[in-house]
Amino acid sequence: xxxxxxxxxxxxxxxxxxxxxxxxxxxxxxxxxxxxxxxxxxxxxxxxxxxxxxxxxxxxxxxxxxxxxxxxxxxxxxxxxxxxxxxxxxxxxxxxxxxxxxxxxxxxxxxxxxxxxxxxxxxxxxxxxxxxxxxxxxxxxxxxxxxxxxxxxxxxxxxxxxxxxxxxxxxxxxxxxxxxxxxxxxxxxxxxxxxxxxxxxxxxxxxxxxxxxxxxxxxxxxxxxxxxxxxxxxxxxxxxxxxxxxxxxxxxxxxxxxxxxxxxxxxxxxxxxxxxxxxxxxxxxxxxxxxxxxxxxxxxxxxxxxxxxxxxxxxxxxxxxxxxxx
Amino acid sequence: xxxxxxxxxxxxxxxxxxxxxxxxxxxxxxxxxxxxxxxxxxxxxxxxxxxxxxxxxxxxxxxxxxxxxxxxxxxxx
Numbered sequence: 001x002x003x004x005x006x007x008x009x010x011x012x013x014x015x016x017x018x019x020x021x022x023x024x025x026x027x028x029x030x031x032x033x034x035x036x037x038x039x040x041x042x043x044x045x046x047x048x049x050x051x052x053x054x055x056x057x058x059x060x061x062x063x064x065x066x067x068x069x070x071x072x073x074x075x076x077x078x079x080x081x082x083x084x085x086x087x088x089x090x091x092x093x094x095x096x097x098x099x100x101x102x103x104x105x106x107x108x109x110x111x112x113x114x115x116x117x118x119x120x121x122x123x124x125x126x127x128x129x130x131x132x133x134x135x136x137x138x139x140x141x142x143x144x145x146x147x148x149x150x151x152x153x154x155x156x157x158x159x160x161x162x163x164x165x166x167x168x169x170x171x172x173x174x175x176x177x178x179x180x181x182x183x184x185x186x187x188x189x190x191x192x193x194x195x196x197x198x199x200x201x202x203x204x205x206x207x208x209x210x211x212x213x214x215x216x217x218x219x220x221x222x223x224x225x226x227x228x229x230x231x232x233x234x235x236x237x238x239x240x241x242x243x244x245x246x247x248x249x250x251x252x253x254x255x256x257x258x259x260x261x262x263x264x265x266x267x268x269x270x271x272x273x274x275x276x277x278x279x280x281x282x283x284x285x286x287x288x289x290x291x292x293x294x295x296x297x298x299x300x301x302x303x304x305x306x307x308x309x310x311x312x313x314x315x316x317x318x319x320x321x322x323x324x325x326x
Numbered sequence: 327x328x329x330x331x332x333x334x335x336x337x338x339x340x341x342x343x344x345x346x347x348x349x350x351x352x353x354x355x356x357x358x359x360x361x362x363x364x365x366x367x368x369x370x371x372x373x374x375x376x377x378x379x380x381x382x383x384x385x386x387x388x389x390x391x392x393x394x395x396x397x398x399x400x401x402x403x
Contacts, residue, residue, distance in 0.1 A: 199344035
């Protein structure tokens, strides 16, 4: 049986489930929020799980897809009780939840994992370091906290700013402050205070186009995004132009690049993930980042890769393989 | 488009990183798949609201609100 560890509302999970149904393969899904929102009983010794009305025998599970098994703040529990929980306890509850969900996965440690939980959280800067070690080109990367050194750097190179962790949305009455990759010009830098909070900055690569690459067990499914031709998306394609969307097409990666990316994924202990790469105007390929549980619908649909079916077939194959061997 | 840096006082500018300072104000837009408005009934089992393919995009991740920032402030007690 395939076990899917996910969150409510994840479309990719549902589409993969549809394919598992199509191939008539047994599976069960647990959403992280079920531990908060449903009746949950989990015994570690002996291993036994009951969530709501669903009973799961861990011995019958041989392949697990670790999708987005987190997000305390999106749970019904949190939404319903946010006003009642003592504010200072929220952070602790969140960490407790995170610890419980992470501990829960240890029940299945000897099974096949499509994204192992211990590899699911990657540090952007560490990944860039590994990428360099694998021979990939990456943009020059800096962490700065003062205007003087920023202005010095800007004399040598154009810079972009991005988050070291995850980008965010800041809700205010008028809308949302959204954090995208932005260019930092000398004029903008002049408006900063003498010092600022430590910030990640990278040399701006002059793009010909961007690549979004889905990786699954050694196979690559790349898509070229012609974000450069639209002012709105030229620095960050996620500044979507919904009226005139970027042109997205399937792409063939050079073998040398594939080998290096494959090495990187092995170094990171990742068997799947979505990678962002820039094809520079200088002809180079610049690796930006990898998201272990990133979206792949956005790559699958325009390129007709049928990635949800491929993920389902991969899980079925591994489930059968591990059932026989272990 | 209004930038965060223009909303805060000069004194506050040093408290934030560059990507915070350069974040821009957008009207309330789709922020994640499960918030996409749809006339379809949600899936009874998993509460997903929308399965149309055009809703796939790379979301930018965490939703922060002012209240949560307040909570992170250390307090003298």
